[in-house]
Amino acid sequence: MIKKKICMLGAFAVGKTSLVKRFVKGIFSDKYLSSVGVKIDKKKVIIEQQEVDLLLWDIHGEDEFQKVQRSYLRGSSGYFLVVDGARRATLNTAFTLQKRTEETIGKVPFVLIFNKWDLKDEWEIDDKTMDDLSKDGLMVVKTSAKSGQGVEEAFLTLTREILEA
Amino acid sequence: MNERMLADLFNHLETVVMERLDDGSFRLVGCVPNWFKRFYPEAVSRKEGLRLQDNSPFLENFCIDAESFWVGKGAGRLKSGTFIEMDPLGDEYAMEASALCSREKKILLIELLGTAYEDRKAVLQKARENVLFREYLEEEVCRRTAKIRLREEEIALRLVWATESRDKDTGAHIRRIGLYSEALAKALGWEPQQADDIRIAASMHDIGKIGIPDKILSKAGKLTSEEFEIMKKHTEIGAKILEGSDIPLLQMAKEIALGHHEKWDGSGYPRGLTGKAIPESARIVAIGDVYDALVHSRIYKPAKPEANALVTMTHGNGKHFDPKIFECFLRILPTFRIIRQEFHGTETMLYLERPQMTLFRRP
Ligand SMILES: Nc1nc2c(ncn2[C@@H]2O[C@H](COP(=O)(O)OP(=O)(O)OP(=O)(O)O)[C@@H](O)[C@H]2O)c(=O)[nH]1
Ligand SMILES: [Fe+2]
């Protein structure tokens, strides 16, 4: 059995916990309960007849009150950078975290997630920005933890990328 | 104090004390609190050490840091940071581990955080909700300001168009002048707010034509020199209409109305100003106005192909036009063409589209 560690990184309230909940348990809640500390969930996925045990490290959101400790990143096979499409500042936080992660554990696959796709009408980040980012070679997935749209795809994309890396 | 007492004490503190053995497992010191048994039911009966790492990926990771801390005989405590474990019933427990060295022994503490954690969590939750709410308010202010601006702009354009409707200039011309000027201002490095202002202010450049008699304004042939003297007055009439306002946009509009027929070499009107004595806004509008007049037909003249228009304008570089702005104009000519294509019509075209959300890029 292969085990792979994946970190959920991003600003607070972008939906890291909600994405894990949706993917692992298939549930969603509108209530915001900010994470304090690290919580690890497990989920088995099958990719091309290969069973993979994913260890999903849901880390508290990065902000002025809580920083992401570098030691949490160790051993990650890949990570998600989660952005709230309706809050453009969260994209900058994502890039800060990306830089720090790469400095700490080197280059491993990551997927940039634009979450809250169901609220698209209120998004501040437009399609062109997202297209430009994918043209730059980043893997970009739009998701909604609320409706479930794109969530499975995001996790499978990253896992596939990890297996190929 | 004997070991039992110590263990009792730790139990009170909701802390598990363990000694790290040479095989990498952990031996419990003292009694085991009930909450810990939920995660490690075997903890009580077991004779050999517990392998914490196998059950908890978080502790597995922390043990790597702890190991180097023990080996280095670190002083004080190395803390893991808060982590959350779920018991078999699905209840969540917030904990923190720490490593410390005591009399050559490698000690690991696991502390149940309890109420202190709940308090901290409540504070952080509130703080974050506040930040979210503040962000939301700022967003809302931006959205509403943009809406108001759009309304202002439409009102201004409609009024300008009304005053100019006797002239054969069209709403599309008014719109284009604004957009050309905005493009030039941006290319010259103006602040976004100023560039926004000139888009509207530029459209008012000929507002003074309201005071010019019909027979002159609509005359198909060449104006006599007396008629031309009257026509020139549209600059000062426009300035009169717009002057004395506290609103920066209108102050700029006044400068433009008064100065858009001035020429770089001093041969323009009404004041014959030279060079930088002419406000930059007016120098910008002069270029867009001439370009637009040349490439479109007017009652008194047919349209010129762009190439010819550019030849004519190049003759005016340094005489009629500010060379620096002219150079900028040539550089962003493709933008001018796009504006012409989009607003080519002779109809009024005063309904405004919601302006494109400004793109932002990676820093
Ligand atoms: N409409 C909508 N709301 C979402 C979505 N994902 C998350 N939310 C909401 O956004 C809020 C924050 O979600 P969380 O999953 O707690 O965010 P987080 O990134 O884990 O936040 P921290 O733990 O504070 O860093 C909650 O109120 C969620 O219900 C989504 O896809 N659509
Ligand atoms: Fe004029």
Ligand SMILES: [Fe+2]
């Ligand atoms: Fe004009």
Ligand SMILES: [Mg+2]
């Ligand atoms: Mg969370």
